[in-house]
Amino acid sequence: MKKLRRILTTVLASAFALSMFAVGACSGSGSKKELVVMTWHGPYDSTQYYQGYKYLEEEYEKLHKDVDVVLRSEPDAQYTQILDTGFSGGTAPDIILMKSAQRSTYLSDLLDLTPYFLEKSAYSDSDRWIDDFIGGMSSFKLENSGSEAEAKLGYMFVPFDSNPNFAEEMMFVFNKKQVAAAGLDPEDTPETYEEFFVWMETLSEDFPNGRIAGNTDVGTKLSHITFEFGNHYYDSFFDAKYSEADVSDALFWDKAYIVLTYSQNGFEEELDAKGLQVPVSGAPMATDSTPYNDAMMEFARQYLAQYREGWISTNDTDAALLFTRGDVPVYTATANTYDTLLSDIEAQGGDKFNAGEDAVGLFPVPYMDADTLDYAVEKGWITQAQADSAEPWIAGKYSSVTGGQFDFGFTINKKVAENEEKLDLAIDFMQFATSKSVQEEYVIKANSISPIDGVRIPESVSKFSSPEPEDGYVTQMIGGYSLEWGQGPDDNWTVTVYNYLCGDNKYGYKNATELITAITDPLWYGDILQLSAYKDAMDTKQAEYDATTDEAMKEIKALELKIATYRYELYKNYYYEKTGPLTPLA
Amino acid sequence: MKKKAEGVKLHNSGRNLPAALKKIGLKIRNYVLDTEEVLPGQKIRWKRVFGLSALVAFLFALPAIVTNIIFDWIPMFDGIIKAFCYVDSRGNSYFVGLQNFKNVFSDPILYKSIGNMLFFFVFNLLLMFPTIICTVVMFRMKSAKVQYVYRVLLCLPMVVPSLVFTLLWIFVFGYNFGVLTDLAERLFGHRYNFLGDPKLIKWTILFTGIPWVTSNNVLIYIGGLNGISESVWDAAKMDGVGPIRKFFSLELPLIVGQFKLVLIGVLGASITSYSTQLLYYNAAVHDSIMTPGLLMYYKAFPLTTVPSDYGYSYALGLILFVVSLFLSLLTLKFVKSSD
Numbered sequence: 001m002k003k004l005r006r007i008l009t010t011v012l013a014s015a016f017a018l019s020m021f022a023v024g025a026c027s028g029s030g031s032k033k034e035l036v037v038m039t040w041h042g043p044y045d046s047t048q049y050y051q052g053y054k055y056l057e058e059e060y061e062k063l064h065k066d067v068d069v070v071l072r073s074e075p076d077a078q079y080t081q082i083l084d085t086g087f088s089g090g091t092a093p094d095i096i097l098m099k100s101a102q103r104s105t106y107l108s109d110l111l112d113l114t115p116y117f118l119e120k121s122a123y124s125d126s127d128r129w130i131d132d133f134i135g136g137m138s139s140f141k142l143e144n145s146g147s148e149a150e151a152k153l154g155y156m157f158v159p160f161d162s163n164p165n166f167a168e169e170m171m172f173v174f175n176k177k178q179v180a181a182a183g184l185d186p187e188d189t190p191e192t193y194e195e196f197f198v199w200m201e202t203l204s205e206d207f208p209n210g211r212i213a214g215n216t217d218v219g220t221k222l223s224h225i226t227f228e229f230g231n232h233y234y235d236s237f238f239d240a241k242y243s244e245a246d247v248s249d250a251l252f253w254d255k256a257y258i259v260l261t262y263s264q265n266g267f268e269e270e271l272d273a274k275g276l277q278v279p280v281s282g283a284p285m286a287t288d289s290t291p292y293n294d295a296m297m298e299f300a301r302q303y304l305a306q307y308r309e310g311w312i313s314t315n316d317t318d319a320a321l322l323f324t325r326g327d328v329p330v331y332t333a334t335a336n337t338y339d340t341l342l343s344d345i346e347a348q349g350g351d352k353f354n355a356g357e358d359a360v361g362l363f364p365v366p367y368m369d370a371d372t373l374d375y376a377v378e379k380g381w382i383t384q385a386q387a388d389s390a391e392p393w394i395a396g397k398y399s400s401v402t403g404g405q406f407d408f409g410f411t412i413n414k415k416v417a418e419n420e421e422k423l424d425l426a427i428d429f430m431q432f433a434t435s436k437s438v439q440e441e442y443v444i445k446a447n448s449i450s451p452i453d454g455v456r457i458p459e460s461v462s463k464f465s466s467p468e469p470e471d472g473y474v475t476q477m478i479g480g481y482s483l484e485w486g487q488g489p490d491d492n493w494t495v496t497v498y499n500y501l502c503g504d505n506k507y508g509y510k511n512a513t514e515l516i517t518a519i520t521d522p523l524w525y526g527d528i529l530q531l532s533a534y535k536d537a538m539d540t541k542q543a544e545y546d547a548t549t550d551e552a553m554k555e556i557k558a559l560e561l562k563i564a565t566y567r568y569e570l571y572k573n574y575y576y577e578k579t580g581p582l583t584p585l586a
Numbered sequence: 587m588k589k590k591a592e593g594v595k596l597h598n599s600g601r602n603l604p605a606a607l608k609k610i611g612l613k614i615r616n617y618v619l620d621t622e623e624v625l626p627g628q629k630i631r632w633k634r635v636f637g638l639s640a641l642v643a644f645l646f647a648l649p650a651i652v653t654n655i656i657f658d659w660i661p662m663f664d665g666i667i668k669a670f671c672y673v674d675s676r677g678n679s680y681f682v683g684l685q686n687f688k689n690v691f692s693d694p695i696l697y698k699s700i701g702n703m704l705f706f707f708v709f710n711l712l713l714m715f716p717t718i719i720c721t722v723v724m725f726r727m728k729s730a731k732v733q734y735v736y737r738v739l740l741c742l743p744m745v746v747p748s749l750v751f752t753l754l755w756i757f758v759f760g761y762n763f764g765v766l767t768d769l770a771e772r773l774f775g776h777r778y779n780f781l782g783d784p785k786l787i788k789w790t791i792l793f794t795g796i797p798w799v800t801s802n803n804v805l806i807y808i809g810g811l812n813g814i815s816e817s818v819w820d821a822a823k824m825d826g827v828g829p830i831r832k833f834f835s836l837e838l839p840l841i842v843g844q845f846k847l848v849l850i851g852v853l854g855a856s857i858t859s860y861s862t863q864l865l866y867y868n869a870a871v872h873d874s875i876m877t878p879g880l881l882m883y884y885k886a887f888p889l890t891t892v893p894s895d896y897g898y899s900y901a902l903g904l905i906l907f908v909v910s911l912f913l914s915l916l917t918l919k920f921v922k923s924s925d
Contacts, residue, residue: 321763370593487890493890498870
């Protein structure tokens with residue numbers, strides 16, 4: 001009897017434990033239809049994007065009582081791991097905010113949204129959903145992933161908070177009182193790097209230990225200079241037809257991959273182990289003859305010297321404090337950090353700042369022009385020959401981070417399409433979120449910009465952008481990629497460059513080209529597909545084009561075919577079958 | 587002292603093992619424990635093993651076993667296997683034999699990092715002694731109440747996570763607003779960049795441990811000292827043993843068992859350490875701060891946009907594990923406690 005009681009107790013305990021598991025496992029389900037939306041923005045971020053998404057969630061649920069929109073925030077640093085495990089294990093969310101590079105990686109897991117873009121939105125009067133967006137079809141990238149065998153082209157994401165003609169940028173913030181005290185006009189801010197360096201020189205009398213408060217981040221500082229060089233430089237390696245207007249953007253990354261990985265040093269074994277095709281022969285990296293390297297790195301050296309001593313070990317908080325206490329006259333800020341900065345100045349700045357709105361001024365990261373090169377020659381920073389060599393490749397005007405097209409947004413997990421009801425729900429939510437009336441409120445909640453035609457940019461954001469030149473922004477500035485895609489002898493290119501620029505040339509580089517050649521590395525070769533995959537993609541596009549009868553779709557398919565053909569040719573002629581060094585054409 | 591229990595049968599639980607394996611297992615055990623003792627036989631009572639009580643006990647232990655398997659054992663074995671694979675960004679593995687190990691050993695950064703690791707290793711060993719001295723001083727206090735108060739005071743900081751301490755020290759050593767940086771400037775007329783100078787960074791990290799007394803270890807040592815019979819101290823007193831001799835001849839040798847335990851922890855922590863270095867890392871101090879542990883971390887999660895080299899990290903992790911295990915076994919073997 002006693003034994004029986006013990007058995008019963010054990011069975012009951014096990015049953016209880018199991019039921020708890022079951023309740024836990026099922027707690028998420030209910031009668032409501034669930035839609036999981038994943039972003040890297042959280043409620044405690046310095047940005048307000050999460051508040052914007054929360055608004056979308058609440059408004060949509062008000063409209064659709066039977067729907068539960070679950071907002072999932074994951075840290076940016078773990079995003080890729082979560083996507084990896086999610087797609088591998090079939091647990092990825094329904095709607096996912098993705099950057100351009102992430103879309104390339106997970107292209108085969110994402111739903112092609114092209115057919116839905118070409119239909120009418122349930123929340124708009126336009127004939128096609130895509131026409132609601134600024135610039136319409138031309139503002140959308142046909143995804144040109146180089147990472148998946150099917151090399152599919154289509155519209156793969158829906159932007160919620162970006163504008164193809166406007167990029168929210170990092171701006172220089174300056175203390176108007178200190179700038180005026182140095183004899184500079186706070187209303188006449190620098191546009192070119194020449195004007196910027198003149199400002200810095202003038203301020204150096206009052207601030208000999210550095211004019212800009214900066215944190216430990218080397219990469220961002222260098223990018224302010226390096227992306228002022230290399231204007232369409234990759235195009236010079238390839239036949240002019242690959243730079244035609246309709247294909248230039250789509251083939252940009254293919255050209256970048258070829259130039260930056262054109263060397264088979266060190267990875268033949270790995271390709272062999274995986275049973276993959278190895279390019280014909282080893283050759284020097286294509287970047288070792290870059291004509292603007294010397295000037296670029298010398299400007300980088302001069303630029304870093306403007307930052308306040310000790311910046312390399314200064315954290316964000318201390319850097320901001322240096323500025324808000326009036327120890328340093330210039331700092332960098334974004335729209336998201338600007339308001340906090342102003343309130344900190346009010347609390348800590350005292351009489352070192354003008355009162356109220358006259359406390360600080362803003363100017364965008366300057367651009368490199370011919371006058372700046374002459375100025376550098378005059379100052380003895382670079383030689384005339386280095387200036388002449390660099391001049392064809394400098395920006396010459398403000399560049400655009402956006403490149404005139406949407407760059408990131410929300411994608412739909414391909415698995416969603418297995419459930420028609422869920423697919424309709426996901427598309428409906430996307431169309432709701434991008435409707436004009438919702439976006440007008442959304443941009444204010446999220447302190448963001450809208451992709452939808454006619455939605456005003458909030459004033460708090462509009463000042464954080466370079467003014468657009470009359471003939472448009474310059475695009476495809478690539479000077480920084482040789483470094484950022486590389487590694488270098490220290491395993492971290494920022495270390496090697498920092499040491500070189502700050503006087504510790506421990507590897508004995510004779511010039512900047514030697515430094516950059518040492519850093520450039522064919523690390524990303526793994527993202528280049530086998531040539532047969534590009535051929536298959538081209539054949540598929542041909543078949544799709546032949547089978548398409550709809551006029552709008554035919555136009556898209558024709559362009560897809562052209563891009564697929566050019567892409568195949570690029571990899572065949574300039575990567576897999578090319579021998580000897582890859583050098584710029586005459 | 588070697589112990590030998592003659593005429594005792596071999597451990598019965600190993601009866602089903604092949605004889606060679608049984609012999610090797612016994613040899614390793616005896617080598618590590620420094621004994622030739624053979625345990626008396628124990629018959630396994632299978633009815634008890636599969637009985638109801640055992641089942642209930644097993645159910646209670648089940649969550650711990652499952653979590654152990656999922657979070658400890660599977661990742662560990664997975665890591666060992668993947669040390670021999672190329673792992674791409676999607677987690678696909680391709681067997682590459684010893685290639686990852688070749689990459690590790692041909693990497694010049696590894697050797698730099700070993701130099702840094704040895705620096706921290708040696709100083710971490712030396713810095714074990716302030717804790718021992720502090721413990722002995724506390725143990726010698728005559729008043730039990732005062733001793734208790736000091737013990738509590740020593741344990742109070744344990745509620746603050748070590749990460750907070752490190753961040754606090756980073757603030758204290760900060761170039762712009764650091765208290766110690768200001769003090770050093772007043773004393774020496776020069777503003778030192780404690781966090782950004784490659785020559786200073788290792789010393790800065792060491793200094794942040796001041797006063798180098800670890801609460802947990804104090805409790806371990808004091809437990810050891812409390813376990814020693816009063817008659818030992820009485821005899822020493824009667825023999826007129828002075829405080830210094832008492833330390834070297836009695837207190838220190840008598841807590842060698844505890845010292846060994848702490849030493850194994852210090853060895854493992856020094857060889858695989860990376861978290862403190864990670865917090866102090868910046869481009870200027872890269873060479874001076876890189877340890878094999880940090881190298882392993884950065885290869886898997888690079889600071890720049892370079893692709894992760896998981897295979898390298900797995901291989902280096904396995905190497906560090908083996909080195910750490912080897913040194914721990916040596917410690918067990920050669921650091922002997924007094925009876």
